[in-house]
Amino acid sequence: MDLRPQSGDRLQAGRLHRSYDVVWVLLGLGPPVIAVSDQPDATKYGSLALLAVLALCYATVRKASPYTFLCVLVLVLGAMSYELGGGAAMFIVSLPHFWILARSPRHAIAFSGAAAAFTLVGGTVRRGWDAEFLTGNVVSTLIGYAAGVLLGLWMHRVLGQRDERARRLSAELETTRLRLAEAYQRQGAAEERERLAREIHDTLAQGFASIIVLAEASRAGIGDDPGRSARQLLSIERTARENLAEARVLVGAAPQSGVAAGSVARTLRRTLDRFTEDTGLAVNADLPDIECDQQTRIALLRCTQESLANVRKHAAATTVGVVLARHPDGVELEITDDGRGFVPGPSQGFGLDGMRKRLAELGGELTVTSSLGDGTRLLAVIPTNDQV
Incomplete structure (x- = not known):
């Protein structure tokens, strides 16, 4: 030696x-x-x-x-x-x-x-x-x-x-370092799969569901109301194009987020207008033009899209209310409907769980209040950067 x-x-x-x-x-x-x-x-x-x-x-x-x-x-x-x-x-x-x-x-x-x-x-x-x-x-x-x-x-x-x-x-x-590296790699892969699943659910899956609903409605009314069917076909085309753009984002062929820059109020307003056009439901919206960063804007948009999709599929509502507000602690988004409601439980579906995780990544939280026959209230709270 x-x-x-x-x-x-x-x-x-x-x-x-x-x-x-x-x-x-x-x-x-x-x-x-x-x-x-x-x-x-x-x-x-x-x-x-x-x-x-x-x-x-x-x-x-x-x-x-x-x-x-x-x-x-x-x-x-x-x-x-x-x-x-x-x-x-x-x-x-x-x-x-x-x-x-x-x-x-x-x-x-x-x-x-x-x-x-x-x-x-x-x-x-x-x-x-x-x-x-x-x-x-x-x-x-x-x-x-x-x-x-x-x-x-x-x-x-x-x-x-x-x-x-x-x-x-x-x-x-x-050996410990290698095991930790493998564990981090597995954790990273699991987190990436979860992120992709959430993105696919919030974008592509919702878009395809909308396309199916619009296609069925268009086929049913093509003889009685050609004008409405034409508008529905146009909405199908627009949704398909948006899905294609989202798919390119997911495979890395387009800038991340897939959401064009702009005011959060205008972004939510376009989403609500599309929802009204596709479903005919009345939407009462209070959307002041508040300032927020891109990640917060994307989270608010995804929460709105998921909530509207749930209203369309499950609520049987006639009116939807959307209120966006800025408070000292952050940004709040409240979405209500007068539908059939449900009993909130520990497991409320992939969509609500995905919204909670998306908000948690930004330090926010999601509160769901509902009961049978009394509609549903969803409150998303995201702290501003100086409050995180």
Whole structure:
């Protein structure tokens, strides 16, 4: 295992390495410089030259070519041990280099073992096998090497366990991320299907239902009232064109919304005029020209279209009332009819549920009040942008 710092620990490891650099310079290079100061010139200048080469390699090639520096370090430790008659202290202080720079414990053990051997050989060649050397540098070097190997292997195990935990955690996080991405994708697909279903119901389905009703009425009255049948056929053509435009919006071949820009009052007025023309029902409308954004205008139009479609299909009403108003809290749209009414329940059909969800997306709400024989009142409330 590579004992060099991983990405998550680089900052902390960098601080530790810089601290060790200071210790190594002070305790690894400093004492030999002091020790050779009173030696003969040949020994002094030779030792200083070796230390200078080591310091230069440390500054220039340690990061770019760590094994080159370790080879130089092994040779200099042996040479300094020869020059000083022993180099156990410098060897022990330099041991962390082998574990920091080597790419595996095997390489660290090999390099530090070579450094211990060169240190022992250098001192032995210089001093021979006297008792002081054996009990001092030799024992210290061997103990230092053994302790360095044990400590290095222990650190390797600790770091290995940490890295293994980090890998497992990373794998778990990646698995969780993928699951979340899949969940978001499924949720997005479900929301898109729901949006398309709502748009199709509010536009194409309502248009086709209107076309069917008008076609049946036109066919029934084509002999008795050709003029009315002609108007109904014209309304069928107009509705079909609108459905075609809405279909292009749904498949992305036209700008989104499918609703031309303009005043919400004029937009609702055109819808109500079409409803009166197609059904013959009386519509009492109070539509002041209020300002609202495009999304609010579309929501109000879709609520009006759905409500009128329900009146046409289910209410058997004679009169419809539509009131648009602006209040401090937002915009309100009230649609009433004098039809047969119904008993509101938890599930009131896709149309009402679609209206609620459309309004909820804008922070609004829908209230439906009805009872059998007393007609129906629908109130849509959409807060203005500064109230959302």
